Amino acid sequence: MIKIYHVPRTRSIRVIWTCEELGLAYELIQVDFSLEYRSSPEWRALNPVGKVPVMIDDGFALFESGAMVQYLLDRYGEGRLQPPVGTPAHAIYLQWSWFAEATFARPLGEIVNHRRSLPEEQQSAVAIAEMQDRAQLCVEALNSAVAEQDYILGSEFSAADIMLGYSLMLAQRFLPEPLPAHAAAYFERLVVRPGYVVATADI
Ligand SMILES: N[C@@H](CCC(=O)N[C@@H](CS)C(=O)NCC(=O)O)C(=O)O
CATH class of the missing domain: 3.40.30.10 (Glutaredoxin)
Structure with a gap:
């Protein structure tokens, strides 16, 4: 198990x-x-x-x-939730999956760590704003990518959407601006999936 x-x-x-x-x-x-x-x-x-x-x-x-x-x-998975390995579609799938953690979640995670690790008087508004700016760039990149499609790879949901869904969850919590329209609509499509509902049932 x-x-x-x-x-x-x-x-x-x-x-x-x-x-x-x-x-x-x-x-x-x-x-x-x-x-x-x-x-x-x-x-x-x-x-x-x-x-x-x-x-x-x-x-x-x-x-x-x-x-x-x-x-x-x-x-x-028996081929589910990812394109066939070695195809351009799989490379794009990997790109967004890695982007979700290495580029997008990274500054957001550091905001969380900064706030958790330091007493309020030692926290740096400048450092937090810089990390928010980095994450905001990622939100905008994602917003453009899903402007004309339901999921990050097109019409089909994939595990890259799972990777990005968690990063968007962090963005919603830790960025001062609401998600822009296409990213918000994309996130709405993700959060109604039964798997997301179960995975977040205890928060
Ligand atoms: N790249 C790692 C990041 C893991 C990570 O940062 N986890 C957070 C919770 S979501 C954590 O344990 N933070 C505590 C800390 O960094 O001290 C992964 O994707 O598993």
């Missing part, structure tokens, strides 16, 4: 959502998100940098959400 180590509002949402879309059985293990627990040898043995999520399947552990999503597709 796939084990997902989960904290509400975190990137474990992507993994649960993927399992739901694929109809895979999984066990949820709630993780204590305190810094103390995430710094413990027990948790560091599963995630060496003390972050969430972790997934265990078939006796081995993964600690990057995008790798978990891709593994689930490749092992259990």
